Amino acid sequence: LRDGKLVRTAPAAQETEQSLIEAMLGRSMQQLYPQVRRPAEDSPVVLDIENLSAPGVRNISLRVRAGEIVGLAGLLAAGRSELAMAIYGAAKKQGGQAFIGAKRRTVKSPRQARRAGLFMVPESRKEQGLVAMRSVRENVNLANVAQHATLGVLRGRAERRATARALDLTEVRAGSPELPVGSLSGGNQQKVMFARGMLCSPQILIADEPTRGVDVGSRQSIYGLIKTQAEAGVGVVIISSDLEEVLGLAHRVVVMRAGTVVAEYSGPEMTPENVLSAAMLGATAKDARAAE
Numbered sequence: 326l327r328d329g330k331l332v333r334t335a336p337a338a339q340e341t342e343q344s345l346i347e348a349m350l351g352r353s354m355q356q357l358y359p360q361v362r363r364p365a366e367d368s369p370v371v372l373d374i375e376n377l378s379a380p381g382v383r384n385i386s387l388r389v390r391a392g393e394i395v396g397l398a399g400l401l402a403a404g405r406s407e408l409a410m411a412i413y414g415a416a417k418k419q420g421g422q423a424f425i426g427a428k429r430r431t432v433k434s435p436r437q438a439r440r441a442g443l444f445m446v447p448e449s450r451k452e453q454g455l456v457a458m459r460s461v462r463e464n465v466n467l468a469n470v471a472q473h474a475t476l477g478v479l480r481g482r483a484e485r486r487a488t489a490r491a492l493d494l495t496e497v498r499a500g501s502p503e504l505p506v507g508s509l510s511g512g513n514q515q516k517v518m519f520a521r522g523m524l525c526s527p528q529i530l531i532a533d534e535p536t537r538g539v540d541v542g543s544r545q546s547i548y549g550l551i552k553t554q555a556e557a558g559v560g561v562v563i564i565s566s567d568l569e570e571v572l573g574l575a576h577r578v579v580v581m582r583a584g585t586v587v588a589e590y591s592g593p594e595m596t597p598e599n600v601l602s603a604a605m606l607g608a609t610a611k612d613a614r615a616a617e
Contacts, residue, residue, distance in 0.1 A: 327351055327542075349541050357545055358573030359552040364392030369427060371528045371560040372443075374412065376421035381407030382584045384421070389529065389560040394551065396575030397564045399604045404584035405564045406448050409531050413445045414438045426528050439468055442528035446518045446535060448564075454518050457507030461499050462488045464506045464517055469524045491520035496546050512543025519550050530554055533564040548574065568597055582607050 326332065333348050350357065372389040382404040389395050397405045410416040412423045414432040422431055430441040438445070447453035455464050465488050466473065473484040488502050495516045499509055506517055515535070522530060532551065536544045551574060555561050565571050571578055578595050580588040580603040588603035590596075 346541050350545060357541075357548070358570075359548055361394060361552045361555050361574070361576070362392070363576055364390055364555075368392055368558075371426055372412070372562070373424040373429065374421070375424070377408070377411060377418060377423055378420035379407060379411035379416050379418050381416075382411060382581075385586055386421075387579060387586065389562060391528070391558045391560055392555050393577065394555050394561045394563060394575045396571035396578045397562060397581060398568060398571050398578050398600050399581035401566075403581040403604065405581050406533055407584070408581070409445060409533050409562070409564060412438075413443060413531065415445075439525055439527075442526075443531070444468075444522040444525045444527040444529070445531040446515075446522060446533060448533040448537075450514055450518050455506050455514060458505050460503045461492070461497070461506045461509070461517060462502040465491050465502075465520045465524065468521055472524075487524055491524050492517075494523060495520040495550060510540070510543075512539035512546070515539050516543065516546060516550070519547065523550075523554075527554075527559055529560045529562070531562045531564070534566065535563065536565070536567070536570065568600060572597065572600070580604050 327349055332351075346357075368390040370388050371391050372387075374385055374387040377385045381402075385408055387395070397408070399405050407416065411418055414434040414437055418433075424431060425438070425441040425443050432438040432441050432443070435445070451457065456467070462484065466484055469487070470479065473480050473487065485502070491497075492499065492502065497509075497513050497516045497520060499513060506514060509517070515538075530551075535547055535551070539547070551561055551563070563571060563574055572595055575595070577589065577591040578600055579586055580590070580600055582604055587607045588599070590599055
């Protein structure tokens with residue numbers, strides 16, 4: 326089924342994972358990951374991390390330019406999410422710093438991060454992002470309430486207009502913006518998180534497991550949102566346990582292991598073999614073969 330219509334019936338033995346995904350999408354698998362224009366080499370740095378240490382990470386240095394998509398890869402407990410939380414001000418920094426934007430602002434809390442131009446889609450939308458029993462409208466505007474208030478009084482019309490615009494841009498399917506966000510599908514809940522981020526007009530977007538627990542159609546919509554943000558000049562950091570997703574979206578892949586960066590790849594070197602070898606061994610595939 327696709328969009329409420331029967332598109333194909335076939336014996337299970339004739340189907341593969343790829344053929345099913347292509348039938349659900351209505352297009353080939355090659356079109357799942359959009360081609361994102363690579364930013365110019367002189368694009369301004371929007372995120373500059375210098376020797377950052379925090380719970381779970383140590384001495385991380387990394388730069389992200391405007392319009393660039395950087396993927397963070399690694400095994401479980403490699404420190405990727407811990408790094409994101411430290412950058413966002415949700416975990417206390419123990420050393421070093423993260424500078425945001427041309428003004429090189431530093432942050433100590435998520436509120437300061439959003440004001441500086443950094444927005445994060447957290448790893449768990451249910452535990453860290455959404456208020457399930459509150460409406461879609463309220464969840465979309467959760468980080469932007471002050472923009473729609475005058476002297477502490479919420480301007481409902483302005484909030485509703487902003488909600489409608491954000492839901493349209495992110496293709497959220499909800500019968501009404503007044504429905505509890507918990508009544509939506511996983512994919513639409515995740516897109517509500519991206520809708521909230523778009524209203525913040527970020528310079529930097531960190532997306533931790535952006536497509537976890539969503540259907541393949543929503544995955545493609547989310548990839549399109551990431552492409553739109555990058556091509557608008559937003560620096561994007563993707564954290565994903567899906568290696569294919571990281572390689573399919575990122576201009577550059579940074580590999581973490583045991584809380585530190587062990588490798589960085591771009592261009593032809595961005596291969597599953599190289600990334601997995603670095604994540605597991607702290608070495609490239611070539612190095613691992615040489616050691617044998």
